[in-house]
Amino acid sequence: MRAEIIAVGTELLMGQIANTNAQFLSKGLADLGIGVYFHTVVGDNAGRIKESLALAKSRADLIICTGGLGPTQDDITKDVLAEVLGRPLVIHQPSMDKMTELFAKRNMPMVESNARQALMLEGSDPLANETGLAVGVALTVDGTRYVLLPGPPSEMKPMFELQVKPWLEANVEGLEALHSTMLKFAGIGESSLEHQLIDLIDAQTDPTIAPYAKEGEVAIRLTTRAGSAQEAARKLKPLEDEIRRRLGGFIYAAEDISLEEFLLRELASRGQTLAVAESCTGGQLSDLLTAVPGSSNAFAGGVISYTNQVKHRVLGIPLNELEGEGAPGAVSAETAIRMAEAVRTLCGADYGLSVTGVAGPSESEGKPVGLVYVGIAGGGEAAAVELQAWGNRSTIKLRASKSALYQLWERLKS
Template sequence: MKAEIIAVGTELLLGQILNTNAQYLSRELAAMGIDVYFQTVVGDNMGRLQHAIELASERADILLLTGGIGPTQDDLTKDALAAVLGRELHIDAAAMEQVEEFFVSRGRDMTENNRRQALVIEGCTPLPNETGLAVGVAIAQDGKFYIVLPGPPKEMKPMFDRQAKPWLQQHALTDEMPIYSRMLKFAGIGESLLEDKLLDLIQAQSDPTIAPYAKEGEVSVRLSTKAASEAEAEKKLEAMEAKIQERLPGHIYANTDMPIEQKIVEIMSERGLTLSAAESCTGGLLMESITAIPGSSAMFLGGFVCYSNEMKEKLLRVPRSLLEGEQAPGAVSREVAEALADQVRTITGSDFGLSVTGVAGPGDSEGKPAGLVYVGLAERGKDTEVFELRLGGNRESVRVRSVKTLLYRLWLRLISK
């Protein structure tokens, strides 16, 4: 089946907010075996919104509309869809009760326009909003399926996942076999190289399907298949995963959707290993990524953000001769990355010590270019390794990629044991 996503809101057209809803919905629909051929963005205008719905109805089986269902007069999505379908709007009793309870519980007076958030279309299935007030809508007419969702992602995502997705599976996908998916997570490889290595598989794909995804410092591949049973699906997914693993050894760290730091926390916790870190240009991003994982307290002892030379010397005992002077390699150097990793491991008594020092940008520092980063990996009883990185992108990209690269190097060390 084909779907079209219509994101409603003048703020989207003005570039005031990003259309992350379309990204999320496209990914989720693909996993369900539903093709998205068009994404439309339309402002808060009744005529243009009706036209967008009519046009989408001509070329798609499923229409998903996000945004424009709040309390104000420019929230017109339900009004426009009702007009196109020739149906009336009315207040849903359960949704209205939720709206009223919200204001009572906070001791606030409810203005009349808040009743609009409880509006539904005649003959629809209301979609309860578990994280907000505006009720969603699901309705089928003339072989087409319409879903109306809130604009705020924190409301839209749970409504789609818990309410709209089951409705679609029950009403629109009744003749379809279930879709089974597996997410392969990669580290230490970029999107372009990964696609090049898998290009023939991607071009020849039929079942399972192969869909690469990329975000800053991370690449994933979703494998999806239709099958009559989970056992049949697992057999097909495992065969494709084995082909990909054969082509990219040392890069797949998980076959479930998790960041590499979660995999590291799992491995180190299981083995009773501990970790510490010393960060300069990343300013604590490495430690934040580790400690954001539940259970990291079992393996992460602590660390230092030593941004200035003074703190590198005072807190981590990095010799001044490495940091300053005509013959000094400087703070951004192999020597300092090695000293930081060694010292943080020794001071904390951890099994592994990580370090990052570099120039995040946007300009040069100490006569060294933006994007030049050194990451260190120290392990009890072994020689410390330092890796030189030359990274592109803006300041945040350099920081994220530095962290992900260092975590990849640690993962490689852990799986080699």
């Protein structure tokens, strides 16, 4: 089955709001085994909505429209589809009763235009709206299935889950849902990962392999169509086993979680804690960690030791190691180790993690932009790793933070 999503609303074309509905619906349909082939955005104009519906009918079996079901004069999606299909609009009495009761409870007069929200195409199946007033519509005409949903995500999402999914399952035969497994990697770039799996990617049919990348992490989604979770697991296992054989040392999770969430979960399961000392990252590493709900179970605290004075006064690093001729300097392996050891002791944590470097835009201590040292203490002898990050200031800070997390994972594995 080929599906098309039509988002109706001039505000979408003007960039006033983002079309997040299309993303949500595409994923939901994929989970049902329905492929979305096209996304269309059209303004509140009857002629252009008609054109969009005609084009969608020529290339899709399922057309889902979002938006344009409200009470105002520019909410015309139902009117246009009714005209295209040659069907009158009729009142869905349960929706009208709900609306009347709601206004009565609030002791407010119901403006006549609100009744538009209770309209549905004659012969269609109503889609109840539990969080709003506009009733949705689902019907099949000449082999094409049409679904109309309101635009606000707070209404559209529950309607899709509670109303549209059951309707599709009842009205579309032979659906085979998509089942996926996510493998998360750290310490390897997207291009290197792809290079080591290129033969599998080139030969893919079912299951499929889809790589995704963001700073400091790479993911692979393995996907197959199957009638049950058990059948899907059987189909996915050989491919996953082969990927693990080649790249198992870089896989930190078989679910879609960030490296920081995984590390905090792992530390908490061991009853251990982490403290961080940051210089060039300026608190970004701590922010990544504390953005994870429940991080207090494993994250003890941190120090942003941005200047040499704070490194000396708070972390106790001798000034003659930070400054002066022959000193290692603030950007050095020696300082990174001292920072990690000091913050671990200061916070009473099992592990201390530190970052010091040059985020740019200019050199520091005669050292190049992007030079970073990550220190780690606990779980063995304290050590530091030298990195050469690239990019602008914000990119270097993020890559340094992610690299520090990777070094912690390496230490935990050992």
